[in-house]
Amino acid sequence: MKGVLILPSQTNEEPQREQELRQAALELFARKGYHNTKISEVVKAAGVSQGTFYWYFDGKEQMAIRLVENGRDKLVEVIEQGYRKHAGSVDDMVNSSANLLTNLFEFANENRNLMAFLLIKGQGADPKVRSAVSEVWIAFEEAFKKNVLRAIELGMLPQFTDVSLRVNILVSLITGVLTKWLFGPLHDVDYEPVYTAAQIAEETARFEFRGLLG
Amino acid sequence: MKGVLILPSQTNEEPQREQELRQAALELFARKGYHNTKISEVVKAAGVSQGTFYWYFDGKEQMAIRLVENGRDKLVEVIEQGYRKHAGSVDDMVNSSANLLTNLFEFANENRNLMAFLLIKGQGADPKVRSAVSEVWIAFEEAFKKNVLRAIELGMLPQFTDVSLRVNILVSLITGVLTKWLFGPLHDVDYEPVYTAAQIAEETARFEFRGLLG
Amino acid sequence: MKGVLILPSQTNEEPQREQELRQAALELFARKGYHNTKISEVVKAAGVSQGTFYWYFDGKEQMAIRLVENGRDKLVEVIEQGYRKHAGSVDDMVNSSANLLTNLFEFANENRNLMAFLLIKGQGADPKVRSAVSEVWIAFEEAFKKNVLRAIELGMLPQFTDVSLRVNILVSLITGVLTKWLFGPLHDVDYEPVYTAAQIAEETARFEFRGLLG
Amino acid sequence: MKGVLILPSQTNEEPQREQELRQAALELFARKGYHNTKISEVVKAAGVSQGTFYWYFDGKEQMAIRLVENGRDKLVEVIEQGYRKHAGSVDDMVNSSANLLTNLFEFANENRNLMAFLLIKGQGADPKVRSAVSEVWIAFEEAFKKNVLRAIELGMLPQFTDVSLRVNILVSLITGVLTKWLFGPLHDVDYEPVYTAAQIAEETARFEFRGLLG
DNA sequence: AATGAATGAGTTTTCATTCAT
DNA sequence: TATGAATGAAAACTCATTCAT
Numbered sequence: 001m002k003g004v005l006i007l008p009s010q011t012n013e014e015p016q017r018e019q020e021l022r023q024a025a026l027e028l029f030a031r032k033g034y035h036n037t038k039i040s041e042v043v044k045a046a047g048v049s050q051g052t053f054y055w056y057f058d059g060k061e062q063m064a065i066r067l068v069e070n071g072r073d074k075l076v077e078v079i080e081q082g083y084r085k086h087a088g089s090v091d092d093m094v095n096s097s098a099n100l101l102t103n104l105f106e107f108a109n110e111n112r113n114l115m116a117f118l119l120i121k122g123q124g125a126d127p128k129v130r131s132a133v134s135e136v137w138i139a140f141e142e143a144f145k146k147n148v149l150r151a152i153e154l155g156m157l158p159q160f161t162d163v164s165l166r167v168n169i170l171v172s173l174i175t176g177v178l179t180k181w182l183f184g185p186l187h188d189v190d191y192e193p194v195y196t197a198a199q200i201a202e203e204t205a206r207f208e209f210r211g212l213l214g
Numbered sequence: 215m216k217g218v219l220i221l222p223s224q225t226n227e228e229p230q231r232e233q234e235l236r237q238a239a240l241e242l243f244a245r246k247g248y249h250n251t252k253i254s255e256v257v258k259a260a261g262v263s264q265g266t267f268y269w270y271f272d273g274k275e276q277m278a279i280r281l282v283e284n285g286r287d288k289l290v291e292v293i294e295q296g297y298r299k300h301a302g303s304v305d306d307m308v309n310s311s312a313n314l315l316t317n318l319f320e321f322a323n324e325n326r327n328l329m330a331f332l333l334i335k336g337q338g339a340d341p342k343v344r345s346a347v348s349e350v351w352i353a354f355e356e357a358f359k360k361n362v363l364r365a366i367e368l369g370m371l372p373q374f375t376d377v378s379l380r381v382n383i384l385v386s387l388i389t390g391v392l393t394k395w396l397f398g399p400l401h402d403v404d405y406e407p408v409y410t411a412a413q414i415a416e417e418t419a420r421f422e423f424r425g426l427l428g
Numbered sequence: 429m430k431g432v433l434i435l436p437s438q439t440n441e442e443p444q445r446e447q448e449l450r451q452a453a454l455e456l457f458a459r460k461g462y463h464n465t466k467i468s469e470v471v472k473a474a475g476v477s478q479g480t481f482y483w484y485f486d487g488k489e490q491m492a493i494r495l496v497e498n499g500r501d502k503l504v505e506v507i508e509q510g511y512r513k514h515a516g517s518v519d520d521m522v523n524s525s526a527n528l529l530t531n532l533f534e535f536a537n538e539n540r541n542l543m544a545f546l547l548i549k550g551q552g553a554d555p556k557v558r559s560a561v562s563e564v565w566i567a568f569e570e571a572f573k574k575n576v577l578r579a580i581e582l583g584m585l586p587q588f589t590d591v592s593l594r595v596n597i598l599v600s601l602i603t604g605v606l607t608k609w610l611f612g613p614l615h616d617v618d619y620e621p622v623y624t625a626a627q628i629a630e631e632t633a634r635f636e637f638r639g640l641l642g
Numbered sequence: 643m644k645g646v647l648i649l650p651s652q653t654n655e656e657p658q659r660e661q662e663l664r665q666a667a668l669e670l671f672a673r674k675g676y677h678n679t680k681i682s683e684v685v686k687a688a689g690v691s692q693g694t695f696y697w698y699f700d701g702k703e704q705m706a707i708r709l710v711e712n713g714r715d716k717l718v719e720v721i722e723q724g725y726r727k728h729a730g731s732v733d734d735m736v737n738s739s740a741n742l743l744t745n746l747f748e749f750a751n752e753n754r755n756l757m758a759f760l761l762i763k764g765q766g767a768d769p770k771v772r773s774a775v776s777e778v779w780i781a782f783e784e785a786f787k788k789n790v791l792r793a794i795e796l797g798m799l800p801q802f803t804d805v806s807l808r809v810n811i812l813v814s815l816i817t818g819v820l821t822k823w824l825f826g827p828l829h830d831v832d833y834e835p836v837y838t839a840a841q842i843a844e845e846t847a848r849f850e851f852r853g854l855l856g
Numbered sequence: 857a858a859t860g861a862a863t864g865a866g867t868t869t870t871c872a873t874t875c876a877t
Numbered sequence: 878t879a880t881g882a883a884t885g886a887a888a889a890c891t892c893a894t895t896c897a898t
Contacts (some may be wrong), residue, residue, distance in 0.1 A: 487873075488873090
């Protein structure tokens with residue numbers, strides 16, 4: 001993961017202008033959606049001229065794709081840290097799932113614009129961008145599947161007939177909860193989560209393993 | 215300006231043309247999203263002229279809102295049929311939840327275009343349309359909450375500290391599963407569900423009450 | 429001049445529908461101008477259907493022209509009543525000019541919509557309509573010229589080197605005063621004249637013959 | 643978005659393109675009226691692309707208003723130069739009025755398109771533009787009123803009971819004469835005045851002070 | 857690297873007019 | 878005569894992209 005702090009000596013190779021443009025675009029995409037965001041607005045927010053945008057990016061679409069792909073890598077990294085080394089009790093499992101989710105939810109809350117675009121607004125974009133967004137969630141699900149298969153391998157979860165379906169449901173649950181927690185019922189980027197990441201993660205993990213009755 | 219009088223001999227209340235336009239628009243919105251759907255495409259698909267669209271609708275935005283509001287009413291109706299009259303066992307509860315979900319999933323599959331717009335593409339539209347879509351899911355959650363409160367009242371579910379949160383998680387689960395089941399990982403309108411509505415409903419209901427471990 | 433009162437027995441040959449359409453159109457043209465008035469508004473105001481308009485008129489333009497030509501005839505008639513039979517003193521002349529102007533101003537105030545279109549809004553219409561309006565004022569000036577020539581013939585006015593120029597100036601004065609008196613500085617159709625027709629006529633007539641110093 | 647900085651070496655403050663567009667628009671508005679002038683015609687006449695228009699102006703209406711306000715300032719400036727310093731004889735007064743009118747008429751003839759829009763065609767435009775035009779004539783009348791009050795103050799004109807009414811009549815006379823002199827009876831932009839500015843000004847001034855009998 | 861004026865294809869919307877009934 | 882749904886040719890305006898400087 002690239003550093004976010006800019007050193008005074010400007011050693012990191014990514015030009016500052018590009019960063020500013022990325023950030024401005026992500027915020028606007030998150031708030032207003034892809035089509036309702038004009039390049040003219042992005043460059044104004046970044047404080048550069050129209051032409052400069054086209055020096056750093058091939059165009060609006062390509063930029064959005066780069067934004068998405070960058071987000072995917074950071075997201076997958078978070079989940080892969082939940083990969084189990086050893087077996088443990090059921091409570092261990094619930095706890096470690098809660099930990100993973102806490103990390104995920106905290107990351108998400110620290111990258112609200114990215115998540116808003118990936119979870120909500122990205123589907124309003126053009127086909128290529130939509131594909132890139134879909135691939136994020138496929139990679140996300142894949143990362144979760146690895147974790148679940150590992151838990152089965154370690155005898156911590158029963159041998160499901162259809163692991164994919166279970167993972168599918170699991171990921172649906174997580175993205176669903178995540179979306180509502182982050183953005184509320186109205187999908188508002190400025191919504192402030194009412195629970196802490198740890199709280200919602202614990203509740204979700206409990207539901208994950210034990211359902212409404214547990 | 216549109217005539218409101220219905221001739222007695224006319225059984226279907228809605229003019230043919232308007233229906234065709236609605237259907238064409240919904241299909242295109244579902245497939246390509248709001249902004250990538252041009253009015254010119256809608257009218258071509260419906261086989262009418264550009265001006266005819268504006269005879270039946272005030273504009274693109276207003277039409278989308280009407281589409282969404284119409285969908286909301288139909289959707290809520292499905293859920294409200296799951297309201298419990300009497301208490302029962304846990305298996306009863308799982309079964310009846312599975313029944314409700316089966317109805318919901320079947321309805322969704324019979325209205326794929328509507329669901330694609332409500333679940334996925336609607337967020338890419340303009341503010342007013344997005345609001346209307348958000349309201350659909352608020353109404354949806356409200357309807358579910360009524361059912362859950364009723365189950366608690368009948369002693370079938372424990373007295374949760376935070377009912378709203380539980381319902382929230384529940385609805386997240388359901389919409390998440392529904393989206394993936396209907397449109398697959400790539401959010402493809404032409405995706406064909408691999409499980410029947412009853413199968414996915416049963417699996418979801420089990421997860422709902424018992425989680426991964428159940 | 430055709431009667432304005434509709435007899436109960438409907439003896440006048442002009443269909444009522446046509447009258448209603450004319451009146452509605454004139455009011456809208458006067459208020460909003462030619463291009464800002466839609467046929468759909470005219471027919472709604474007249475309480476008939478869109479198609480009916482085209483039974484009575486060939487189109488929007490032709491209708492406007494008919495409106496204008498009808499107005500011209502009525503207007504010229506008023507001025508021609510000021511034609512002198514006998515000579516008289518200067519005061520006679522001022523008085524009889526004031527009388528003529530009083531008649532004109534009263535007529536104008538009773539036909540505010542017509543005058544608004546002729547004096548103000550007509551110039552915003554299409555070429556043919558504009559021509560028709562211009563012709564009204566040519567006819568108007570012609571009628572005045574006849575009166576002035578007659579006054580010269582009777583020795584009541586000096587033998588101008590350039591009668592046309594004098595009449596020109598005279599008519600400019602009259603239409604200018606008329607416009608401001610009827611519609612105020614903002615050209616508002618709903619403006620209420622602050623002076624009576626007789627007052628403004630007398631003042632104008634005095635200015636006409638004696639100028640600011642008189 | 644438009645640059646505000648003027649390079650030191652650039653003497654004329656207004657970008658060339660904007661000037662060309664203004665001029666083209668004014669000519670077309672004057673000839674064909676507001677609604678019959680299409681933006682596509684304006685840009686073609688100015689030799690730029692459609693988009694360029696919207697770089698310099700917010701839209702058709704806003705441009706028309708800017709045109710009108712610019713014209714108002716220039717017009718008022720002409721009249722204010724007629725403000726009297728000292729008293730004088732009646733002949734002085736007639737002469738200096740003739741001088742003022744000569745200036746006005748010359749200015750008008752050098753800005754025929756502007757005057758055609760202000761005097762004739764502007765009333766066919768949209769409400770906001772019409773308001774702007776009306777305000778021009780209010781400012782115009784105000785400027786004249788100042789001059790008349792000054793003449794009364796200097797004892798050169800009698801103490802009228804109703805100065806506003808007199809000024810009103812005076813301005814009606816002047817705009818009326820001006821319109822006919824510039825554009826003839828048919829309101830033709832290509833009409834060539836038959837009298838010189840000085841001739842018509844003198845004639846008007848005489849009429850102004852002495853009327854038809856003078 | 858950076859600017860910002862210029863482009864023009866594409867979009868929604870309007871509205872006078874037509875025509876089957 | 879009368880209706881009102883249907884038409885389609887424009888019109889204003891947008892905005893991603895280009896390019897001379």
